[in-house]
Amino acid sequence: METRTIVNELRQQTKSERTKKAMAKRETVLKGLGWGMENTQIVTESTHSFEDVEEETGLVCCICGDGYTYKPESCMGIYTFTKPIYLEEEFVGYSTVSHFNVIHFECHNTAMYADSRLKPPKTEWEGAEIRNQYTKCNSLLPLFGPSIPPAVYKQVRYTLPN
Numbered sequence: 001m002e003t004r005t006i007v008n009e010l011r012q013q014t015k016s017e018r019t020k021k022a023m024a025k026r027e028t029v030l031k032g033l034g035w036g037m038e039n040t041q042i043v044t045e046s047t048h049s050f051e052d053v054e055e056e057t058g059l060v061c062c063i064c065g066d067g068y069t070y071k072p073e074s075c076m077g078i079y080t081f082t083k084p085i086y087l088e089e090e091f092v093g094y095s096t097v098s099h100f101n102v103i104h105f106e107c108h109n110t111a112m113y114a115d116s117r118l119k120p121p122k123t124e125w126e127g128a129e130i131r132n133q134y135t136k137c138n139s140l141l142p143l144f145g146p147s148i149p150p151a152v153y154k155q156v157r158y159t160l161p162n
């Protein structure tokens with residue numbers, strides 16, 4: 001037998017053993033995830049499918065894309081720009097405009113924290129302006145969700161500008 005042939009057979013044998021080991025490792029990892037292998041296709045052993053996923057039908061957060069279907073107890077708010085209007089000597093009203101961009105208060109707070117860690121850091125409303133499709137804003141108007149407990153609603157921060 002020619003030396004070249006012997007070397008090629010040994011290389012093929014080594015490659016084949018490596019492939020078998022890799023497939024065994026892959027199968028172990030997939031089983032850990034509740035999945036399996038059929039020939040070379042990955043199949044799920046789960047009974048869930050994308051058809052089981054319910055779509056959000058109402059308002060959705062501009063950060064996470066979830067609404068009250070998937071986060072029923074997480075309060076959302078509308079980015080607004082609000083300024084005081086002096087109606088008469090003693091009466092102050094507020095003028096509010098909005099592009100109706102909705103965000104969870106927790107997503108807003110997380111983004112605000114991330115913005116504050118940037119170099120240079122952004123203020124709360126500089127970052128919010130970007131999330132509000134580059135529209136100026138200075139407040140979040142809370143929206144009542146169908147199943148938000150009153151305690152959660154009380155915790156959301158809502159401050160009118162001076």
Ligand SMILES: [Zn+2]
Pocket residue numbers: 061062063064065066103104107
């Ligand atoms: Zn969100």
